[in-house]
Amino acid sequence: MIETVKLSKTFKGKKAVDEIDLYIDEGESIGLLGPNGAGKSTTISMISSLLKPTAGDVKLNGKSTIKNPAEIRRILGVVPQEIALYEELSAYENLKFFGEIYNVKKTILEQRIQEILEMVGLKKPQKELVKTFSGGMKRRVNIAAALLHDPKILILDEPTVGIDPQSRNHILETVRKLNEENGTTVLYTSHYMEEVEQLCKRVYIMDHGKVVASGSKEELLSILSTEDMIQVTLSEMSDTVVEKVKSIKNIRRVDATDKSLRIISKKGSSILSDLIHAVESEGILLTNFQMETPSLEDVFLHITGRTLRD
Amino acid sequence: MFPVVKAQLKKDIRSPWLVILLTLGSILFTYIFTYVNNNEQTQTTIPIFSSDFNSSEVEEKWEPLLNANQDYVFVITDESEAHADVEEGNSEAAIRLSESDYQIIAASNTQAVQLVEDYVHTVFTQEAQLEAASGSEDIEATRKQIGGYLEDAPLQMQTESIEDGEVPEYNMQLQLLFGFTLFLAMFTIGFKVNGVTSDKISGVWDRMILSPVSKTAMYAGHLFYSFFIGFIQICIVLVIFNYVMDYNLGHNFGMLLTVSAVFTLSMVSLAMLFTGFIKTPEQFNMIFPSIIPIVPVISGVYMPPGLISNPVLLFIADLFPLVHAMEALMDIALFDAGWNEVTLPLVLMLLIGVICMGVGVNLVERRTK
Numbered sequence: 001m002i003e004t005v006k007l008s009k010t011f012k013g014k015k016a017v018d019e020i021d022l023y024i025d026e027g028e029s030i031g032l033l034g035p036n037g038a039g040k041s042t043t044i045s046m047i048s049s050l051l052k053p054t055a056g057d058v059k060l061n062g063k064s065t066i067k068n069p070a071e072i073r074r075i076l077g078v079v080p081q082e083i084a085l086y087e088e089l090s091a092y093e094n095l096k097f098f099g100e101i102y103n104v105k106k107t108i109l110e111q112r113i114q115e116i117l118e119m120v121g122l123k124k125p126q127k128e129l130v131k132t133f134s135g136g137m138k139r140r141v142n143i144a145a146a147l148l149h150d151p152k153i154l155i156l157d158e159p160t161v162g163i164d165p166q167s168r169n170h171i172l173e174t175v176r177k178l179n180e181e182n183g184t185t186v187l188y189t190s191h192y193m194e195e196v197e198q199l200c201k202r203v204y205i206m207d208h209g210k211v212v213a214s215g216s217k218e219e220l221l222s223i224l225s226t227e228d229m230i231q232v233t234l235s236e237m238s239d240t241v242v243e244k245v246k247s248i249k250n251i252r253r254v255d256a257t258d259k260s261l262r263i264i265s266k267k268g269s270s271i272l273s274d275l276i277h278a279v280e281s282e283g284i285l286l287t288n289f290q291m292e293t294p295s296l297e298d299v300f301l302h303i304t305g306r307t308l309r310d
Numbered sequence: 311m312f313p314v315v316k317a318q319l320k321k322d323i324r325s326p327w328l329v330i331l332l333t334l335g336s337i338l339f340t341y342i343f344t345y346v347n348n349n350e351q352t353q354t355t356i357p358i359f360s361s362d363f364n365s366s367e368v369e370e371k372w373e374p375l376l377n378a379n380q381d382y383v384f385v386i387t388d389e390s391e392a393h394a395d396v397e398e399g400n401s402e403a404a405i406r407l408s409e410s411d412y413q414i415i416a417a418s419n420t421q422a423v424q425l426v427e428d429y430v431h432t433v434f435t436q437e438a439q440l441e442a443a444s445g446s447e448d449i450e451a452t453r454k455q456i457g458g459y460l461e462d463a464p465l466q467m468q469t470e471s472i473e474d475g476e477v478p479e480y481n482m483q484l485q486l487l488f489g490f491t492l493f494l495a496m497f498t499i500g501f502k503v504n505g506v507t508s509d510k511i512s513g514v515w516d517r518m519i520l521s522p523v524s525k526t527a528m529y530a531g532h533l534f535y536s537f538f539i540g541f542i543q544i545c546i547v548l549v550i551f552n553y554v555m556d557y558n559l560g561h562n563f564g565m566l567l568t569v570s571a572v573f574t575l576s577m578v579s580l581a582m583l584f585t586g587f588i589k590t591p592e593q594f595n596m597i598f599p600s601i602i603p604i605v606p607v608i609s610g611v612y613m614p615p616g617l618i619s620n621p622v623l624l625f626i627a628d629l630f631p632l633v634h635a636m637e638a639l640m641d642i643a644l645f646d647a648g649w650n651e652v653t654l655p656l657v658l659m660l661l662i663g664v665i666c667m668g669v670g671v672n673l674v675e676r677r678t679k
Contacts, residue, residue, distance in 0.1 A: 050516050073520050084513030088321045100313035101521040129324070145517065 001026045001185060002047065002072075002153065007056035009042050016042045018209040019056065024153075024187060029179045031200030032189040033300070039209040040189040041081060044155050047187070048078045077151030081158045083138045084145070087131035091122055091141045094130060095148060102149035109148075116144045119177070121170050136167020143171060147178075153185045154178060160195060168195075175199055193297045203296065207304045220299050227252065229298060230263040230271075233288035234279060244278040253302075264302070314523070314531025315538075318505060322539065329498055329539060336494040336547040341555075343490070344483040356426060357387035357395050357404040364409075372407050375433055382429065405430060410438060481644060482614060487557060488639045489611035491547045492570075492632055495540045496577055496605070500598045502536035503581035506674065508591045529671060533578050540574045560643035565652070569642065572656050573635035576663035580631065583666040586673025609633040631659045 002024045009017040017039040024030050032040050045051035047058050049069030058065045058072075065072040085094050092113060099109045117123040120140040125133070130141055139159055146154065156175065160168045176199055178184040190196055196203055203220060205213040213220055234241070237259050245261060246254045250269035255262040265271050272289070279286045322329060358376065360368040369386045376384040384405070387395070392404035396415055402422040406413040412430055416423045444452035506529070509515040518528050548566060551557040559566060581598070588594045609627040610618045618624060627633045634655035641647035 048520060050519060074522070076520060078517070078520055080513045080516060082513045084517050086317060086321060086512075086514065088324050089317065093317075093320060097313055097317045098517065098521070100316075101518055101523045103522050 001028075001061060002187075003059045003062075004043075004047065005057045005059065007043065007046055007058060008054050009039075009046060009051065010054045015209050017046070017053075020206075020209075020211050022204050022211065022214070024185060026152075026185055027179070027183045028202065029175075029186040029188065029200045031196035031203040032187060032206060033191070033193065033196050033203055033296070034189075034206035035191055035304075038191075038206040040206055041157055042209075043206070044078075044157055044187065044189060048076055048155055049073060050078075072153075075152040077146035077149070077154045079143050079146045079154070079156040079159050081161065083130075083142050085130050085138065085141055087138075088129065090127050090129055091117065091133070091137075091144075092126040094141060095144055098145040099148040104148055112148055112150075116147050119147075120144045120174055134164070134167070136163035136170075139163050139167060139171060140174075143174065151184065153187070155187045155189075157189050158191070159188075160190070160192065172198060193295065193300070197296055205296075205300055205303065212303050213299065217296065220296060221294055223299050223302065226267050227264050227294070227302075228267050228269070229292040229294050230265060231288075231290045231292050232261040232263060232275070232286060234259050234261065235285035235287055238282060238284070241279055241282045241284055244282065245275065248274045248278060255301075264298075311523075311527040311531040311534065314518070314528060315535045318502070318532065318535040328501060329543060332494045332498045333543045333546055336491045336543070337550060339490045339494070340487045340547070340551070344486050354381060355383045355385055355401060357392035357401055358384045358407055359387050359389045359392050359404070360407040361389060362408055368407050368409055371409075372412075372433075375437060376405075376430065378433070379429060382426065402426060410434070410441075480614065481558075484557070484559070484643055485611065485615075485636070485640060487547075487551055487559075488636055488643075489606055491544055492573060492635055493602075493606045493611065495544045495574065496602050496632070497599065498543050499536050499540035499574060499577045500581040500584065500602065501595070502539050503533065503578060503585055504591050504594045504598070505536070506532050506582075507585055507588065507594055510674075511590055533582065536578050536581065537574050540577065541571055544570045544574065558643075560646060562642055562646065565642045565649075566639055569635055569638045569652060569656065572659045572663075573631050576631035576659040576666070579663040579666035579670065582670030582674075584670070586670040586677075589677075605630045605632050609636065611636060628658075629662070631662050634658045634662075 004020055004022050006019040006021060007017060008015065008019050020039075020043055022030075022032075032043065034040050042051065046053045049058070049065055049072055052066065060072045063071070086097065089097070095113045095116065096109065099113060104112060113126075114123065117126050120143060122137060122140055122144070125137070130138060133141070143156070143159060154175070159175075160171055163171075172195060175186060175188065179186045179199070186199070188196065188199055197217060200217075202216050203214065204211050205220070213223065237256060242254060242256050242261070245251065245263065248271055250266040250271055251263055252266065253264040263271075263275075275289075276286055358369065358373065359365070362368050373384060373386055376382070387404070389406075392401075393415065395401040396404050396417055399417070402420065403414050403416040403426050405426075406415060412434060414423065414427050414430070440453060440456070441449055443456070506515075509518070509532075515528070519525070545567060548559065548563070548570070552559045552563060584594060584598050584601075588597060605627070606612060608618065608623045609630065609632045611632065618627075638647075638652040638655040641651055645651075
């Protein structure tokens with residue numbers, strides 16, 4: 001359905017997006033994952049035709065959208081990262097405004113507004129001014145405004161930033177329903193790994209403007225299939241013990257936090273006795289030892305060497 | 311375009327205070343300043359005194375002669391009091407009178423002092439000529455004789471306007487009315503045009519770009535609304551002064567509104583030019599109100615015509631639509647000017663409008679890219 005071909009964007013000599021290739025099939029739910037500044041927003045701005053790429057192309061059903069963006073705009077709903085609403089108007093008035101600019105017929109607009117307000121759980125306070133809403137309610141109106149013309153593709157740019165867990169769950173549930181029940185194609189960007197794991201079938205991981213990994217959740221996790229994840233808690237922490245643990249054979253990576261060590265080791269290697277010995281030789285007790293299933297967060301850490309919230 | 315206009319209108323209906331305050335401000339400022347201005351004009355008081363041995367005789371001689379003119383009130387005062395008035399700035403000047411001479415006492419040589427001196431000099435010269443003409447005869451008899459002769463002089467000068475009517479007296483009250491009305495409308499227009507930047511910053515602009523609404527319609531919606539609100543504000547003030555407060559705005563109210571409409575249009579463009587140079591609505595709210603109050607000052611809106619003669623200031627004032635609108639409005643209201651007379655100011659305002667709009671929109675678009 002949508003495909004980007006070596007999509008690049010340079011701002012004042014600095015490459016924000018560097019030759020990105022991605023594709024989204026009809027009805028798919030795709031996650032675009034990466035830390036702040038990875039180039040996610042720039043990528044979706046180019047896909048949604050708001051920003052012209054420096055190089056490369058965006059194709060809709062094989063046709064370039066760069067010279068003629070009208071076609072993609074017609075079927076696209078974009079939820080921007082910022083609250084793109086008139087805060088001096090009510091939720092209902094905002095939706096009516098966006099419905100009117102999308103030429104939604106008057107006869108169905110009213111019904112459509114009520115349906116969407118119901119969907120995002122704001123039917124009751126619809127006449128209240130947006131500026132009086134909580135952050136979560138504003139984000140829900142922000143999503144609602146992108147749904148009035150019943151888009152085939154929905155692009156959401158970090159729609160859950162800075163909101164309460166209740167609103168967050170509501171938003172995730174709304175997006176899930178749109179994808180699974182309405183068949184809406186979803187491109188969801190976030191730096192919250194768990195949201196993407198929950199919503200998306202396929203994930204593109206971006207860092208420094210490039211796609212560093214992509215595939216289904218299982219495919220990405222298989223990157224770590226040759227490794228074990230071990231979480232260790234110690235009675236106290238010291239630099240020497242970290243160095244000693246790092247020097248143990250078959251241990252590939254050690255990350256220390258407070259009194260914990262997160263260890264990545266070669267799959268199936270028995271490091272427990274060496275580990276206990278290394279810790280106890282420093283007069284420190286090993287209070288907890290746990291084997292963990294790797295998450296996408298671990299995959300990201302493995303690929304980029306940093307966490308998503310760095 | 312209409313959904314954009316409707317949304318802006320709804321926002322202002324929710325919070326109409328800016329427009330209401332600026333409209334009321336126009337009415338209030340005009341009323342207060344024209345009232346003060348009127349009072350000042352009738353109360354230019356000049357203290358006079360004499361230090362001669364026959365001081366009361368000298369003062370009684372010159373006081374009625376000097377007070378023949380209605381622009382000044384010459385009041386016989388004690389010498390020390392007259393000096394104190396000048397020193398403290400209560401009077402522009404004081405005059406020490408002698409039998410056939412005078413001395414101006416002033417703190418500095420201002421234009422107002424010059425005008426007083428010109429007038430006093432004329433009175434003393436006329437009296438000297440009269441004394442010379444009367445010779446040994448009674449001067450009052452000569453004065454009467456000359457007065458009678460001048461009533462039916464063989465050479466007479468008559469002043470007529472271009473349309474053979476009476477030459478109207480310049481009306482400063484009217485100038486201040488138009489000046490304040492247009493000045494405060496400039497703020498309203500500017501703040502409304504700033505809606506373009508607000509929409510861009512909030513992301514609403516991007517949402518509109520993705521919708522079927524064309525960019526022309528997006529700009530047109532915002533700019534038409536800014537024009538509409540600015541023009542309505544001017545209309546309300548002019549209607550109130552013309553029909554409620556009974557100010558004489560001439561016989562062609564329709565032409566006044568047309569000029570106001572062209573002014574509003576060119577101001578919308580000027581505000582768009584400002585928008586092209588700034589990045590955020592907050593920057594606009596800081597820069598626009600800092601620059602706009604200078605415009606009526608250099609355009610001479612608060613002063614009688616002709617007081618600003620610096621060519622640089624006059625050139626700068628010509629770059630703004632205010633000076634052209636004021637010229638056209640005063641010509642229509644005071645001199646019953648027709649379309650031919652106001653064509654030039656109208657064309658200049660339209661030209662400013664076209665240039666500012668072109669450059670402004672271009673700058674805004676270039677930044678977006």
